[in-house]
Amino acid sequence: MLAIEATGLTKHFGPEIRAVDGIDLRVEAGQIFGFLGQNGSGKTTTVRMLTTLLRPTAGTARVAGVDVLANPAEVRRRVGVALQEVGLDELQTGRELLTLQGRLFGLPAKEAREVAARLLEVVTLTEAADRPIRGYSGGMKRRLDLACALVHGPEIVFLDEPTTGLDPVTRDAVWQYVLELNRERGVTFFLTTQYLEEADRLADTVAIMDRGRIVAEGSPAELKATIGTDVVTLTFGSEADAGRAAAALNLFEGVQRVLTAGSEVAVYLPNGAAAVAAIVRLLDEAGAPARTLVLKQPTLDDVFLRATGHHLDDGSPRAAEAAAPGGTR
Ligand SMILES: Nc1ncnc2c1ncn2[C@@H]1O[C@H](COP(=O)(O)OP(=O)(O)O)[C@@H](O)[C@H]1O
Ligand SMILES: [Mg+2]
Structure with missing residues (x-):
């Protein structure tokens, strides 16, 4: 059974902004679907359309088998959603908020209190449950919002960047709980993230979004297998050096692909270990010596780079490094 199905789903804001530019989605029930970008x-924008909070410019979507345009109220009954911007009433306590949510979804008072x-x-908010939300930390608000999304026992849960800004x-704890609900109760998750590690750890299927389009999709293992080779990542003192190096490396025997991002060059080739010495010599001869060289098996970041032509700037130290101008660090 498909939990989520969308065809040509599109949202334009005016003529200029193509926020979502015609995407197709098929999410099997019981999956954790990672939406990475x-x-x-x-x-x-995609989550808002799928949860009936925003009307698509074009396309169709069915969630839990229900058309989002024809029967939005039914979709809302069947799904839970925790949006990125948490809108909590700061004066309520966590317990009051959750109990109220349960009542809004039609639970009798006693059951709402129990849930x-x-x-x-x-x-893990029991201790803070009877304090006003305004005193909660960012992480506590996130967890409370997650709890709100689950009050009515939904079969499909949308989490929009559930861990952005949370401490490790x-x-x-959030990852653990998502996995538990999924494995033990079969809850389907549609989880957006800008963290590669999160997609890799949690998702059965990952779709990579770039500028409103899905540019790659598959299980993390399948996606990595599409790279199919080792990756040698080189950094240079300048973008000019990187450009010269890329030109030379393109002609190197066995190289399948060379990608450049700023002063960094990624070279895809089978059996990278055997080629490293020859690559170093080649770069010296080309007058573009590498500052650093790393050989590794493909990661989701390599998949992302190949699909989009740029690194995922996810705020991690590695991404910041890659984005540093002129490789001066
Ligand atoms: N209500 C809106 N009006 C105009 N532009 C919007 C609106 N909501 C989102 N956008 C634009 O649509 C694009 C996609 O936004 P969004 O879906 O929030 O991306 P993400 O969640 O991946 O960060 C961005 O360029 C954003 O500025
Ligand atoms: Mg967002």
Whole structure:
């Protein structure tokens, strides 16, 4: 059964901004579907359309088998959603908020209180449950928002960047809980993220979004297998050096592909270990000596780079390094 199905889903804001530019989605029930892309790639807009909060410019979508345009109320009953911008009433306590949510979804008072207590336990907010939300940390608000999305026992849950800005311990707790709900209760997750590691760890299927389009899709293992080779990543003192090196490397025997991003060059080739010495010699001869050289098996970042032509600027130290102008660090 398909939990989410979309065809040609599109959202334009005016004539200029093609936030989501005709995407097709097929998410099997019981999956964790990772929607990976950097800021502005169209992730939130997609979630808003799928959860009936935003009307598509074109295309169709069915969630839990229900058409989002024909029957939005039914879709909302069947899904839970935790959006990126958390809109919580700061004066309420966490317990009050969760109980109210349960009542809004039609639970009797007693059951709403029970569900609230259980979810507070799950997101480890029991101790803070009776304090006003305004005193909660960012991580606590995130976890409370996640709990809100789960109050009515939805079969499909949309999480929009659930761990962005969270400390590693809280992030692990969220991951753990998502996996538990998925494995033990069969909840389907549509999870947007700008963290490669998160997509790799959690998702059964990953779709890579770039400027409103899906540019690659598959399981993390399948996606890495499409690279099919080792990757030698080289950094240079300048973009000019990187350009000269890329030109020379393109002619190197066995090289399948050379990608340049700023002063960094990625070379895809089988059996990279055997080629490293010859590559270093070649670059010296080309007058473009490498500052650093790393040989590795492909990662989702390599998949992302190949699909989009740029690194995922996910705020990690490695991405910041790659983006540093002129390789001066
Ligand atoms: N309400 C809106 N009006 C105009 N432009 C918007 C609106 N919402 C989003 N956008 C634009 O659409 C693009 C995709 O945004 P968004 O879906 O929020 O991306 P993401 O969640 O991947 O960061 C961005 O260029 C953003 O500025
Ligand atoms: Mg977003």
